[in-house]
Amino acid sequence: MNDTDVTADAATLPEALRLSPIEARVLGSLIEKEATTPDQYPLTENALTLACNQKTSRDPLMDLSSGEVGHALRQLETRQMVRSQHAARAQRWEHRFTQAYGVTSQQQAVLCMLMLRGPQTLNEIFTRSERIGRFATVDEVRHALERLAQRNPVLATLLPRTAGQREDRWTHLLCGPVDMEAVAAAARPSSAGAPTGLLGRIEALEARIAVLEARLATPNPDARV
Template sequence: MSDDSNTENDDAESASGPPARPISAIARRCLGVLVEKAKTTPDNYPLSLAGIITGCNQKSNRDPKMDVDEGDALRALDELREAGAVREIQGSGRVTKYRHAAYEWFDVDSPGSAIMTELLLRGPQTLGEIRTRANRMHPFVDLTATQAEVDSLMAKGLVEAITPAGRGQTFAHCLYTPIERQHLAAKVEKRAAAEAPATGPKASPGSLANENRIDKIQGRLDEVTARLEALEKKLADLES
């Protein structure tokens, strides 16, 4: 793998952009793709619109799978440019290309950007998963080094632990929208309830009621998210 330091340092200009803030799911995917490709295939970076779409929709190293089209990608890139996370440049043959500004937008170095990229591309993960997957972009010698970097990102407000400390503790980035954060919290609660030891005390009526309430909340959040996505698509179609 080529050293990405020269390519990526071009993005860390003296002027600092706005602080990182919640962005849409497709915008997060586009930003993750740009940082990933800058690190893993620097000869093909910056990326064209077609390259970004291909990276968003690839089957490996992605969760959830997406089916991003040109309109989706352009709207996401506009969102990222307005936020200060992406820059548009003129490539060879007058082809418009895009490069990330993640280093200053996140205020991170190469290890931090590798972890943020994995969380953007694959969602919540354990420390072991983060280390294994981020190693393709930056080498982490052990879990202690990975934990130190995660702690640094948590101190910056970029990462949070979404499950209790201990074996299997899971971490997520903090760029989810408010509705997505509620949805994620509901999923975590439901998973924790499902993974409770079967030999434990018999579930009380109150705990069963809480599980039913969580299921209902998650169902409602799914409906709200679907409606919002449909409305956003209609508005985008009207604008175009």
């Protein structure tokens, strides 16, 4: 097994289920907004582009064009992972993630967090998925991840610790095997030493900002000037 590839010996996803990084960001954003801004869901292509490019609750940050998001949507639609709705004012998009991958709502929630924010610890996933997964305890997060890791093909895996990391981290495998050198290079050492209380407050602020950004993305026809 290659030391830089933690999934070299595991069965990989069929090509039809494997995602590009942009497709993963699109699906993750749709799943997130369905839970956090249900009044705006399904999303227009413009609102979805803004969700993909959020400066909060995203890692890595992306600067996708509407054309890139539109292309990803068409690719996902051909594989029945998203579905469009033709409303009176604009075409809107919804995900079909649970149907495509055969996962539970809690498994979908942890995969959503991993698609949007990269490798994370159990506590990070538990805190960040509060409005999506409805987990009562960290153990429920662990159970969901372990079930994903036991599937064939595997959808999530526990990463070996890199230098300076105090806790184990999990990652998804929807985009294929993980390159550990890239994961280590992308790790942010400042987050490891942040106090738990401070992280919680930051997460709460990020969630509020994300909701406001989503509301601004879709004009309200009832709003008065």
